[in-house]
Amino acid sequence: MxxxxxxxxxxxxxxxxxxxxxxxxxxxxxxxxxxxxxxxxRDNSELEDSTWIGKKSGRSSESVINTLLVRIVRYAKSYSRSIVVNSMFSSQDDFIYLISLNSLGSMSKMDLIRHNVHEKPAGMLVINRLINNGWVEQTVSDKDKRIKLIQITKKGLDILDKHMNEIRKASKVVTANLTHPEQMILIGILSKLDEFHYSVYRTDLDATDLLDKAYEKLN
Incomplete structure (x- = not known):
């Protein structure tokens, strides 16, 4: 089977x-x-003859995809900055972490950090900042008293709700003029990429040999 x-x-x-x-x-x-x-x-055979700058001189499709992904991430960060400037958030990671907790419920610090694909030191800075602001709190797991969980507070929900319209606006701008079918195709493609890379990252976010690990998994 x-x-x-x-x-x-x-x-x-x-x-x-x-x-x-x-x-x-x-x-x-x-x-x-x-x-x-x-x-x-639907049949995407028409995409087989896609062209890009540098194709004739040997630039690979992998190189183009990497460049485009980096550019899109930078565009998204630029839109997110406008939310941060007009709020109490210190960075976009603040509301991204809050959205994660609001959507998925309480989780351990490391699970939250892994979910957002951060290295441990950077993730801990975000979590500590959220705790100091009273937007999240630590609780003890009912299943294992040794485990501390992070959950969003009423204050965190309020600050998130206050800026949710702007956050949704930024998300909509990032997807730009993609049609609904195109968005569905993109979700499928990005989900496949995310599943591959997350399987590597979740082992050790601070590892210095992640490239080699990912390459070995690919081959």
Missing amino acids: NFDLIKAVVELVRQFMEQNESKALYSNDIHGFTKWMNTCF
Whole structure:
């Protein structure tokens, strides 16, 4: 039995249910799921002949993808700065961590840091800042008294709610003029990349040989 295929199908169903819950564009049955699949994964053969600067001189598609991803991240950070300037947030990491806790619930410090793909020292600075501001608090796990969990406070929820419209605006601007089907395709592609890289990062965020680990996994 091909368990990898089953896992991939389950993940697609999860994405369909999650996206359709807010958009309600398709019926919540096999027919709706099939339509969603056809929309998201339509034939992209026309992309095979894509061109880019430097292609004729040998620049690889991998190089272009890396450059474009870096540029998009920088654009996103620029939009986020406007939120920080007009708020009590010290950086975009403040509201990103709060959103993580609000969406996923309480978790350990290291789980929160790993979820946001930070090195431990940088992540701890963010968490300590949130604790000092009273936006998050430490609690003891009911299952294991040795484990301390971080959870968002009422004050944290209030500050997040106060700026949520601006945060949503920044998210919308980053996705720019992508159509809904294009967004679905991009989610699938980025999720695949994230799954690969997170499997490497979660072992040791502070490792100096992450490149070698990722390369070994790739090959």
